Amino acid sequence: MSDDLKTSLQTDAGQKGPTAPTWIFVLTLLGLFGAGFYFDRHSGWFDSQVYAPYQSSDELEAYQPKSGAAALFAEGKKQYGMICAACHGDDGLGKPGQAPPLAGSEWVNAASFKRVEEIPQLGLTGSVHVSGQDWNLSMAPMGVALSDSDLAAVLTYIRGSWGNKASPVSDTDIKAMRAAVAGHAPIGGESGLNAIKE
């Protein structure tokens, strides 16, 4: 190192360098503040489900279809999960020795829901042939405590899920059915089901 450079370094070290003007700091802070606002508004908080034009998962939630047939279906899924899924399974495939399958069942998929809608209301005792197998079990009237619209939702969900493509059930149908079967005994197996007028 040359002597010149040495002395210049030494003198520099002893002096205060030029200071940055204050406005740079103010502008930087303002910029960061603005960036914070922008981030808050547009990041969706890195939620993998939130895309523009939605700004947050709350906003996205508000746009989920919640009325009409879609709402009935969603409510049915909820009720099914709380009540039916314990025996019939989340996948509707049933459980050996506990409950027959609902997916692909000829009773669930019947063009008319007049027979299947009475099962949760009255219960079912005795032998039933479902999807090529005999099931001799007993089901309590699990749906009797549900409101008309909730029972309609469950039946709509069952008839429209896991590949089932049967018509939906409305709360007025359930109301009419409940009025007609009030006080009836549990359905007696397959013969009892077949006795219900479609």
Next chain:
Amino acid sequence: MKTGFRVFLGAFIALGLSWCGFVLGPVLQLGTQGQTNVLNSSEIYPNQRPGNATLGLQVYRAYGCAACHTTQVGQDGVLCDVVLTSAGANPTAVNNLISSLKLTGLSKDEADAVSGRISAAGGKTETHIIPVGADISRHWGLRHSVAEDFLWDNPVQLGTIRVGPDLANEGLRHDESWELAHLYNPRSNVQNSIMPSYKSLFITGNTPSEDAKNLVAYLLSLRADVSLHDAPFTTAAAPAAAPQNAASQK
């Protein structure tokens, strides 16, 4: 030596930060993405593409289709339509109310207010969610593309330049014979198309090679037509009259 360490540290931090931004961040955000349920249905989305379509993705890649075609659809926003499903006990009052209200092209808050007023009058309504945007109005998609749409693709070929149309929903628009004819001679079914002819994909005359068939299978598997939690929209129920309306519009 001191300088060497500083250079190393500086380079390490600079590269490390960009690695965090371009690799770690996206993996943390989307790396756990899996199949999801289609909205209000027990169906799973997306299903694995058929085997020949998976091979076709590699043809799409090899021929550089992504240089001129994108496979991603954008969306500017969402509008809501309020649809009356049942007039209830007092249809006259509901009808009078409805004739005084704007029912289509509403924001979510407006739609909630309108359906609140109608239900107070005794009617029942449904709110339909309609995606809007330039790509949607070009009929390139029903909703914006989301990460799930590309779950099975390796590599994902989003594309950035639209010399040709977006292909995110090509499978909804055309069939196999159309695609093959278009690859053989683009002008045969799209007037003034500037796409080059891909006759090399055909063996003799117009017999398609395996590559051509796989590519077409891939193009036909491009269909993002279901409503998802992260891209909700109201699937238009197909009433009996709909096809006639569509025909008269053409």
